[in-house]
Amino acid sequence: MLRRKTTLILGAGASSEVRLPLGPTLKAQIADLMRVETEYHDLKYTRDNQPIFSEIQRLDEFKGNRQRILTASRQLSKGIVFASSIDNFLDVRRDNPDIATLAKAGLVHLILAGERASNLIEDKRARISSLKPAALDDTWYQEFAQLLFEKVGVGDIEAALSRLSVIDFNYDRCFEQVMFHALTSLYDLPASRAIQLLATVRILKPYGTVGRLHVPVGGSPQADFGSEAEGRYLHLAAGIRTFAEQMADEKLQSAIRESVANAEIVVFLGCAYHLQNLDVLRDASSGSMPELKRRRAIFGTAHGMSESDKASVQRKLKLMFSSGSVREPTLSLSDCKCVEFIRQYRRTLSAD
Numbered sequence: 001m002l003r004r005k006t007t008l009i010l011g012a013g014a015s016s017e018v019r020l021p022l023g024p025t026l027k028a029q030i031a032d033l034m035r036v037e038t039e040y041h042d043l044k045y046t047r048d049n050q051p052i053f054s055e056i057q058r059l060d061e062f063k064g065n066r067q068r069i070l071t072a073s074r075q076l077s078k079g080i081v082f083a084s085s086i087d088n089f090l091d092v093r094r095d096n097p098d099i100a101t102l103a104k105a106g107l108v109h110l111i112l113a114g115e116r117a118s119n120l121i122e123d124k125r126a127r128i129s130s131l132k133p134a135a136l137d138d139t140w141y142q143e144f145a146q147l148l149f150e151k152v153g154v155g156d157i158e159a160a161l162s163r164l165s166v167i168d169f170n171y172d173r174c175f176e177q178v179m180f181h182a183l184t185s186l187y188d189l190p191a192s193r194a195i196q197l198l199a200t201v202r203i204l205k206p207y208g209t210v211g212r213l214h215v216p217v218g219g220s221p222q223a224d225f226g227s228e229a230e231g232r233y234l235h236l237a238a239g240i241r242t243f244a245e246q247m248a249d250e251k252l253q254s255a256i257r258e259s260v261a262n263a264e265i266v267v268f269l270g271c272a273y274h275l276q277n278l279d280v281l282r283d284a285s286s287g288s289m290p291e292l293k294r295r296r297a298i299f300g301t302a303h304g305m306s307e308s309d310k311a312s313v314q315r316k317l318k319l320m321f322s323s324g325s326v327r328e329p330t331l332s333l334s335d336c337k338c339v340e341f342i343r344q345y346r347r348t349l350s351a352d
Contacts, residue, residue, distance in 0.1 A: 001152050003352050007165040007263035009281070013270020013303065014338050015174045017139040018119045023085050023272065026110060031080050034106045036073040043070060051230045052105050059101070059234070072098035076106075087169075087207055088276050091243040104237035108229050111171045111210045116226035120177045131181050140269060140338035141178040145186075147346055154187050157197055165202040165259040169277055171240060173213040176203065177225050180214050204255055206280050208241040243276055256280065265349065266321070268300030269338045273313045282320050296321055296329040299348075301341050305333075 012023045021029065036053070037044040043066050045053050053069065056062055062069055076099050083089035086103065093099050115121070119135040136142035152160045168175060176198065183194035195214045211223025221235055229236055246252055260266065260281060271277070298317055302310050310333050321329045334341055342349075 001150050001160050001350060002148060002163045002265075003350060004264040005163050005165075005262055006265040006267065006349065007167060007259050009266065009268045009271060009300075010166065010168040010170060010175065011269065011271030011277075012170060013272070013301065014140065015170050015172050016270065017338055018136070018141065018174055018178075020114045020118055020170070020172055020174060021110075027080050027083070027086055027089075029110050030086065030103060030106045031077045033110065034073055034102050035077040036070055038070065042066075048109070049106075052109060052233050055231075055233050056101065056105060061098070068098060069102075072096070072102050075099055076102050085272075085274055085276070087243055088274065091276060094242060094244050100242060101234075101237075104240045105233040107171055107240055108210050108233050108236045112223070112226055112229050115172055115174070115177075118174065118226070120174060120181075121226050131185070136178065138339055140342045141174070143339055143342035143346070145178065145182040147342065147350055149182065149186060150350065154189075157183070157187065158200055161197060161201050165204070165263065167204045167206065167256060167259060167281075169206055169271070169280075171205075171207060171209055173209060173211075173225055176213050202255065202259060204252065204259060206241070206246045206252065206256065206277075207243075208239045208246070211236050211239055243280075246280070260321075264296060266296065266298045267349070268298075268333075269341065270301060273300075273302075273316075278316060278320070295327050297348075298329045298331040299341070299345060300333045301338055302333040302335055303337050305335065310335075 012020070012026075016022050033046075033049055034052075036049070043053075056069065075093070075096065079093065080086065080089045080103075083092060086107070090100055090103055119139075120131065122132050122135070136145075148160060148164070149157075166175060179198055179201070180191075180194050183189050183197055184191060189197075198214055210229075211221055211227075213223070213225055221232075221239060223229070223236055241249070298321055300313075300317075302313065305313070314331055314333060317331055318328055321331075334344065336344065
């Protein structure tokens with residue numbers, strides 16, 4: 001179990017262990033999905049993007065304006081490959097809301113499709129079915145659930161969860177899906193009780209999500225894990241936020257600030273440490289950090305990262321988590337995948 005207040009910070013590498021696409025793949029997918037061609041002065045859609053553009057065409061700003069759709073589509077498809085991430089692309093092109101409209105709708109399609117193709121759905125017709133026994137083998141989700149619930153009886157679940165906070169930079173709901181199945185399967189809890197317990201965990205989504213799953217996430221509409229989105233792409237896209245939008249959300253920023261400041265252990269899993277994402281945390285940690293009884297411990301994965309880049313990230317993290325009279329935190333970045341990290345640091349993360 002977790003004996004100290006712990007905040008997990010999740011990047012795309014965390015979700016990739018259950019077959020969700022990494023950032024570069026997702027960028028290529030959205031560029032391809034939202035590309036529109038012309039044929040005899042008409043817009044030519046594909047089987048995949050036609051339902052999405054059918055909704056977009058009904059928006060007042062696009063109604064009867066084919067050129068506006070074509071311009072936004074081309075700028076999105078051609079430009080996104082030169083940005084470090086989709087979030088960064090939407091931020092640098094914040095001057096053009098049309099691009100954001102297309103990108104958010106496309107993300108809904110791709111993330112839900114990624115969830116459907118993941119290891120986390122056994123029966124595509126039953127979203128709240130049990131997982132296959134081997135679904136989580138060799139993933140950090142399984143290792144972390146084992147750590148989180150070790151020696152935790154049914155009556156102690158809420159107390160165990162109270163020491164956990166999650167800042168998830170992903171649009172998907174993989175973490176919530178796994179925790180739901182862990183509670184219903186390990187403890188044989190009814191879905192309603194598992195949902196109630198999940199609601200006690202602070203799960204923050206800086207860039208929003210493709211829909212509420214089991215528990216409310218801000219003002220996002222509800223969507224089952226891996227569900228189809230036809231007819232409600234724009235409805236679900238309302239739950240996705242750009243960098244500027246989430247930075248303007250004072251309630252979210254306050255919650256991130258509290259989760260970062262009060263954590264005794266901070267763990268970065270599957271993060272690329274994009275400057276934009278660090279800015280979210282830097283803003284959250286820019287205030288006065290409370291003095292803790294012991295030195296704050298910062299851990300993270302740095303799979304495939306050069307020693308030079310790793311040193312650069314470590315310097316940034318030390319500055320972020322040190323302020324005023326607060327002692328410099330202990331910091332360790334490991335060149336390994338998320339599952340390997342949890343296995344290697346299991347005792348450290350669960351120590352008093």
